[in-house]
Amino acid sequence: MRGLENGIYKVMKAIEIIEKKLEIKDIELPVLKDNEVLIKVKAAGLNRADIAQKNGLYPPPPGESEILGLECSGIIESIGKNVSSKKPGDEVIALLAGGGYAEYVTCPENHAILKPPKLSWAEGASIPEVYATCWLNLFIEAHMKKGDKIVFHAGASGIGTAGIQLAQAFGCDSFVSAGTQEKIDFCLNLGASAGEVRSKDIFSKIKEWSPNGVDIILDPVGAEYFEKNLSVLGLEGKLIIIGLMGGAKANINLGHLMIKRHKVIGSTIRARNLETKTKVMEDLSSKVMPLFDTGALKPIIYEVLSFEDCEKAHSIMESDKNIGKIILNLD
Amino acid sequence: MRGLENGIYKVMKAIEIIEKKLEIKDIELPVLKDNEVLIKVKAAGLNRADIAQKNGLYPPPPGESEILGLECSGIIESIGKNVSSKKPGDEVIALLAGGGYAEYVTCPENHAILKPPKLSWAEGASIPEVYATCWLNLFIEAHMKKGDKIVFHAGASGIGTAGIQLAQAFGCDSFVSAGTQEKIDFCLNLGASAGEVRSKDIFSKIKEWSPNGVDIILDPVGAEYFEKNLSVLGLEGKLIIIGLMGGAKANINLGHLMIKRHKVIGSTIRARNLETKTKVMEDLSSKVMPLFDTGALKPIIYEVLSFEDCEKAHSIMESDKNIGKIILNLD
Numbered sequence: 170m171r172g173l174e175n176g177i178y179k180v181m182k183a184i185e186i187i188e189k190k191l192e193i194k195d196i197e198l199p200v201l202k203d204n205e206v207l208i209k210v211k212a213a214g215l216n217r218a219d220i221a222q223k224n225g226l227y228p229p230p231p232g233e234s235e236i237l238g239l240e241c242s243g244i245i246e247s248i249g250k251n252v253s254s255k256k257p258g259d260e261v262i263a264l265l266a267g268g269g270y271a272e273y274v275t276c277p278e279n280h281a282i283l284k285p286p287k288l289s290w291a292e293g294a295s296i297p298e299v300y301a302t303c304w305l306n307l308f309i310e311a312h313m314k315k316g317d318k319i320v321f322h323a324g325a326s327g328i329g330t331a332g333i334q335l336a337q338a339f340g341c342d343s344f345v346s347a348g349t350q351e352k353i354d355f356c357l358n359l360g361a362s363a364g365e366v367r368s369k370d371i372f373s374k375i376k377e378w379s380p381n382g383v384d385i386i387l388d389p390v391g392a393e394y395f396e397k398n399l400s401v402l403g404l405e406g407k408l409i410i411i412g413l414m415g416g417a418k419a420n421i422n423l424g425h426l427m428i429k430r431h432k433v434i435g436s437t438i439r440a441r442n443l444e445t446k447t448k449v450m451e452d453l454s455s456k457v458m459p460l461f462d463t464g465a466l467k468p469i470i471y472e473v474l475s476f477e478d479c480e481k482a483h484s485i486m487e488s489d490k491n492i493g494k495i496i497l498n499l500d
Numbered sequence: 501m502r503g504l505e506n507g508i509y510k511v512m513k514a515i516e517i518i519e520k521k522l523e524i525k526d527i528e529l530p531v532l533k534d535n536e537v538l539i540k541v542k543a544a545g546l547n548r549a550d551i552a553q554k555n556g557l558y559p560p561p562p563g564e565s566e567i568l569g570l571e572c573s574g575i576i577e578s579i580g581k582n583v584s585s586k587k588p589g590d591e592v593i594a595l596l597a598g599g600g601y602a603e604y605v606t607c608p609e610n611h612a613i614l615k616p617p618k619l620s621w622a623e624g625a626s627i628p629e630v631y632a633t634c635w636l637n638l639f640i641e642a643h644m645k646k647g648d649k650i651v652f653h654a655g656a657s658g659i660g661t662a663g664i665q666l667a668q669a670f671g672c673d674s675f676v677s678a679g680t681q682e683k684i685d686f687c688l689n690l691g692a693s694a695g696e697v698r699s700k701d702i703f704s705k706i707k708e709w710s711p712n713g714v715d716i717i718l719d720p721v722g723a724e725y726f727e728k729n730l731s732v733l734g735l736e737g738k739l740i741i742i743g744l745m746g747g748a749k750a751n752i753n754l755g756h757l758m759i760k761r762h763k764v765i766g767s768t769i770r771a772r773n774l775e776t777k778t779k780v781m782e783d784l785s786s787k788v789m790p791l792f793d794t795g796a797l798k799p800i801i802y803e804v805l806s807f808e809d810c811e812k813a814h815s816i817m818e819s820d821k822n823i824g825k826i827i828l829n830l831d
Contacts, residue, residue: 391754410754417755423722423741424748426766433764435757 183236183271184479186223191237191270191479198273199234203251205275208243208261212294212473213269215486215495216240216327217389217412218439223483229267230440238269239439242284242293243499252278260284264297264450266439270479272499279447282454285461292468295494299327300457301449302411302438303335306387309449310434311407315340317384320375320401322394324364325352325492328411330469332387333361335457338465344378346371348489355492359469372397382406382429392416399431407432469493514567514602515810517554522568522601522810529604530565534582536606539574539592543625543804544600546817546826547571547658548720548743549770554814560598561771569600570770573615573624583609591615595628595781597770601810603830610778613785616792623799626825630658631788632780633742633769634666637718640780641765642738646671648715651706651732653725655695656683656823659742661800663718664692666788669796675709677702679820686823690800706732713737713760723747730762738763800824 180195201207219237221227229235245259255261255278263281268274284293307313319336321329324345336343337360345356345364353364365374375383382403388394393415398408399422408431426433438446460466471491474482476499486495511526532538550568552558560566576590586592586609594612599605615624638644650667652660655676667674668691676687676695684695696705706714713734719725724746729739730753739762757764769777791797802822805813807830817826 395752395754410758413755413758417753419752419754421726421750421752421764422748423726423750423766424744426764427741427744427768429766430768430772431766433752433757435754435760435762437758437761441761 181272182476183268184238184476185236189223189225191223191483193477193479196271199268199275201247201249201275203249204277205249206252206255206261206278206281207246207248207273207275208241208263208281209246210241210243210269210272210274211290211498211500212242213238213271213497213499214240214294214296214298214327215482215497216298217486219270220483220487233266234268234274236268236271238267238271238274239265240294240297241265241269241274242290243274245281246273248278254278255281260286260293262293262297264301264438264446270476270497277443277447280450282450282458285458288461288468290500291470291473291496291498294496295327295468295470296331296461297450297453298438299331299494300335300453301446302328303332303387304452304457305438305441305445305449306409306411306434306436307332307335307385308452309445310409310436311385311432313339313341313385317341318379318403319343320345320383320386320388320398321361322346322386322388322390324356324361326389327469327494328387328389329356330359330493333359334466336360338460342379344375344383352492372401375401379403385409387411389413390415392419395419395421399425399429399433402429402431405430405432407434409434409436411436471495473498512603513807514599515569515807516567520554520556522554522814524808524810527602530599530602530606532578532580532606534580535608536580537583537586537592537609537612538577538579538604538606539572539594539612540577541572541574541600541603541605542621542829542831543573544569544602544828544830545571545625545627545629545658546813546828547629548817550601551814551818564597565599565605567599567602569598569602569605570596571625571628572596572600572605573621574605576612577604579609585609586612591617591624593624593628595632595769595777601807601828608774608778611781613781613789616789619792619799621831622801622804622827622829625827626658626799626801627662627792628781628784629769630662630825631666631784632777633659634663634718635783635788636769636772636776636780637740637742637765637767638663638666638716639783640776641740641767642716642763644670644672644716648672649710649734650674651676651714651717651719651729652692653677653717653719653721655687655692657720658800658825659718659720660687661690661824664690665797667691669791673710675706675714683823703728703732710734716740718742720744721746723750726750726752730756730760730764733760733762736761736763738765740765740767742767802826804829
């Protein structure tokens with residue numbers, strides 16, 4: 170017996186972590202809470218956080234699913250008794266605190282928003298986590314405004330490719346670093362104003378591109394770039410730390426911070442409260458989804474793999490070869 | 501010839517810095533710009549920044565007066581041709597980028613706001629710099645909201661005594677550190693929720709007072725307190741660095757910053773742009789000045805000295821004996 174059946178034992182396929190490897194197992198469906206929707210997953214997006222979680226470095230927030238998967242697209246299967254904004258049959262994309270690598274997943278009703286009809290399931294699944302992260306950090310945390318200059322390290326990542334497009338759509342310049350010239354070229358084609366390969370002197374380049382300093386840096390690197398990031402940040406600039414790929418322990422000169430009136434902001438989205446995520450997803454629904462309809466934004470997908478190829482999907486992300494998102498197909 | 505006289509040589513008394521000492525000199529009046537008001541100064545407030553400037557450590561922003569003095573009370577003497585919000589004869593208090601230690605000073609029209617009639621000149625002069633600093637940092641930078649827990653280091657300083665009162669008036673708890681038990685007692689009487697003498701283990705105490713961490717720390721100390729400040733900051737807490745009395749070079753753990761979603765903010769008010777200072781002074785006029793009328797806020801003045809006693813006034817501040825503000829009287 171599989172899937173939903175009235176009143177009796179219900180199982181679904183889900184990807185579990187067994188000794189740092191991914192295996193498909195039959196497990197019970199998640200329990201639907203009163204304010205939640207149950208989604209039949211059509212596609213699930215991969216995120217670098219999934220790899221950290223697989224390796225035991227990024228446990229899910231208390232009370233959330235132990236299953237990987239921070240975003241999906243799918244069809245609302247059923248709704249909790251207090252849900253008013255969604256109905257069974259709605260085609261949605263959803264920001265998840267976990268559980269996306271499975272046939273069914275639950276989330277608060279407002280963390281699922283309607284999928285623009287022209288997007289495929291895979292395209293829909295590529296959007297929630299990276300666009301929510303960019304929106305939260307650029308617009309809500311850093312108050313990005315027209316004319317701002319933004320640095321995206323890892324410009325060809327899911328977040329980078331989303332950020333470059335959002336910056337362009339809202340009248341901002343973006344400067345990127347990335348691992349290869351191919352990735353830099355991709356970013357430039359996508360709308361980045363300038364870019365440099367990571368092995369070269371990217372911070373001297375940023376100073377050339379923006380002699381008065383940049384306004385926002387969205388940084389997944391951490392310690393290794395910290396002081397250099399601050400050195401290219403302009404007056405009242407914001408450095409937002411969203412990852413620690415280059416370590417956590419750094420030095421800071423508070424005199425420089427004061428004179429420049431800098432803000433250093435630590436940010437993750439997964440553990441944020443219900444209200445913040447709801448605000449972000451409502452903003453995405455009203456202000457960002459329409460831009461996919463007009464073509465101003467486009468999903469950047471590197472590869473769509475079958476659910477059964479989840480190990481291969483992870484190995485692609487671990488090799489850092491991908492430009493844009495890797496998606497698991499469950500359709 | 502002294503003061504204003506039509507079309508002829510105009511001089512005023514002002515305090516100049518001669519080899520790190522203060523001397524009263526006759527100098528020319530400042531030139532009134534089209535968007536400025538000329539104020540006949542009745543009282544001028546001292547700030548710790550004045551000492552730094554006297555010692556060559558805090559030069560005025562480019563284009564601003566070399567004379568000390570970041571705040572004053574007084575009467576509008578004349579107005580620039582584009583000024584519409586003030587008129588000669590208005591009794592005002594003003595936030596200055598410099599020049600307050602003089603018989604006359606100019607500032608942008610919106611950086612002067614009407615003095616509540618019940619306040620004396622000295623009381624009025626005690627308000628602009630510390631209340632503008634607190635308002636800017638607590639409300640505009642840190643989005644202080646009812647129920648927040650705030651730490652003020654140097655609780656008995658001008659900024660501390662203003663901050664304690666503002667926190668109480670807006671439904672927040674404040675915790676303070678200060679140099680002596682007498683100062684702590686004063687802060688508690690003023691409305692602080694708790695306090696501890698600086699030589700003792702203040703950060704353990706803060707953890708006792710607020711086991712889940714505090715929301716905002718307004719810190720004039722810098723490096724010496726930096727890591728300890730972050731250790732008592734709660735989820736999404738803000739550490740605002742407004743001074744470096746304990747040095748500038750510190751270590752930072754970006755992992756902790758991310759998990760706690762902290763914000764570290766460097767902040768000064770003097771070099772902010774016209775718009776920001778205007779916004780702050782308009783907020784003070786509409787939201788803070790009425791609280792002096794109701795008695796919810798009161799000026800905290802340690803001593804009023806004559807203009808000629810400026811050296812003595814500085815030595816009191818340098819000795820760190822004062823609780824609240826030191827004022828020079830020019831009335």
